[in-house]
Amino acid sequence: MSTLSGLLRLGSGAKRKRVASVRLVRALGLSLGFLYALPQVHQIAVLGGARGLTAIVVFVLFTLLYFGLGLYRDAWQRARPVLRWTLYGAFVVLCAAAPFVFGPGMDGTPVYAGVISALLLSGRPAIAAVCLAAAGAAAVAIRDGADTDTVLIFAGTTFGLGVLLLNYRHSRELVGQLRAARAEVAVLAAAEERLRIARDLHDLLGHSLSLIVLKSELAGRLADRDPAAAVREIRDVNAVARESLRDVRETVTGYRKRTLAEELDSARGVLTAAGVEPVLRTSGTPLPEPADALFAWAVRECVTNVVRHARATRCEITVSATRLEVADDGRASAPVVAGNGLDGLRERAAELGGTVETSVRRPGGFVVRVGL
Structure with a gap:
């Protein structure tokens, strides 16, 4: 005061x-x-x-x-x-x-x-x-x-x-x-910067903390019957935590840039660790940097939601030059209320003139489509 x-x-x-x-x-x-x-x-x-x-x-x-x-x-x-x-x-x-x-x-x-x-x-x-x-x-x-x-x-x-x-x-x-x-x-720029940091931290930490929780639980289950495997999982947790710390620092300073290829590789590992079968399909030429960054954030957010909420056994990620689709076979059977992550993704897409659509699959599952 x-x-x-x-x-x-x-x-x-x-x-x-x-x-x-x-x-x-x-x-x-x-x-x-x-x-x-x-x-x-x-x-x-x-x-x-x-x-x-x-x-x-x-x-x-x-x-x-x-x-x-x-x-x-x-x-x-x-x-x-x-x-x-x-x-x-x-x-x-x-x-x-x-x-x-x-x-x-x-x-x-x-x-x-x-x-x-x-x-x-x-x-x-x-x-x-x-x-x-x-x-x-x-x-x-x-x-x-x-x-x-x-x-x-x-x-x-x-x-x-x-x-x-x-x-x-x-x-x-x-x-x-x-x-x-x-x-x-100046006031608007400061507000926009705060919004960017909040949005990026949500996307970053939601993904990283979900992976840390998964690997920590897996290490706990392996501790008695396979100590060596448990140690490997703990090392992975340490690596993810360090990467998260670096990402947070880069987000605060505004220098963080994650490519779609990196996020797809990360998504494959996260889904596999969570017991979800990853299916990745890519086509088209390399994307321009703004589109590549948007799709990278979309993959991170969608995969985080699959791991945390979907209880799925299979996740399909399809990427083309103007469209990204992430679909799972999880438990969603009714319209889903969008959270901060999807709202932030819509804001990112709107800045590039794009759209974000969501729908429920039958008999169960959820689909996110990002178009440019």
């Missing part, structure tokens, strides 16, 4: 650092933009009287809203709709009305309306707000008697800054989505 808490604290600490870094970059950008508003303070101051004082109050309020909305955009998005749109609306109204109420000293405010709109809004509303801010800047320039070029410069600057910030935000969102996707891929 302490380890988990530590990991959570590390994750939250990294997130806080990332948020602080983003906020610092945003503060620098907002501060650079605000430099162009500072000359307006002198022009406001010359107004004098109540009108000048009101203009200063409006400018202070404009500054607070500009930095507050720009720096704490995430908090603004989480706020209640009434508060959110009240703050944004107040800023836009200030920017739109100030040039017409207080004169040329506040001519630059429509540009800031476009900037904040680009930072806060998304999609079509953001584009519409930026366009309206550009139109407002053009209207202020026309009121001041500017020529056409100046009007276009005012409108173009406002629109350009807005679009630039929209593109910046879009790129940041894409980076965030990419990070989230990479994290999700």
Whole structure:
């Protein structure tokens, strides 16, 4: 639990650092933009009287809203709709009305309306707000008697800054989505690796432990009447146990590859040791590696089930280029509920576009067919 808490604290600490870094970059950008508003303070101051004082109050309020909305955009998005749109609306109204109420000293405010709109809004509303801010800047320039070029410069600057910030935000969102996707891929990869290990261990250990049990029982029966044979069986148990340990290590590290030919040889020995007559039929050219690996796993799983559950006397394994069939004459006479082994085999086959079919033979027995 302490380890988990530590990991959570590390994750939250990294997130806080990332948020602080983003906020610092945003503060620098907002501060650079605000430099162009500072000359307006002198022009406001010359107004004098109540009108000048009101203009200063409006400018202070404009500054607070500009930095507050720009720096704490995430908090603004989480706020209640009434508060959110009240703050944004107040800023836009200030920017739109100030040039017409207080004169040329506040001519630059429509540009800031476009900037904040680009930072806060998304999609079509953001584009519409930026366009309206550009139109407002053009209207202020026309009121001041500017020529056409100046009007276009005012409108173009406002629109350009807005679009630039929209593109910046879009790129940041894409980076965030990419990070989230990479994290999700890592989680899925870890889950897939755990599933692979669990599936491989089931197939490996089920087969190996069944063989160990068989040979151990046989050694126990031979101990009194044929000690030398019992010793040979114990040696086989030792060899199988060592091979199982090696297979488990290779499975965990992902390096284990067992060929169909090896599994067929192993199946012959396991079935014989269990008192089941093995009948192997192979045809066709050597299989591609994915198909060979699938059929190898299928042989291992099916033979393990025959030895553990079927109580059969005969097992037939037929292999062709696109099909594997394992049939026994055991006790199965009704539909069999698939276990983890067959489910894992179906998953392996599905990854290659193949199928796994099972059926019951009459009067008794079970058949597994793997097709590609």
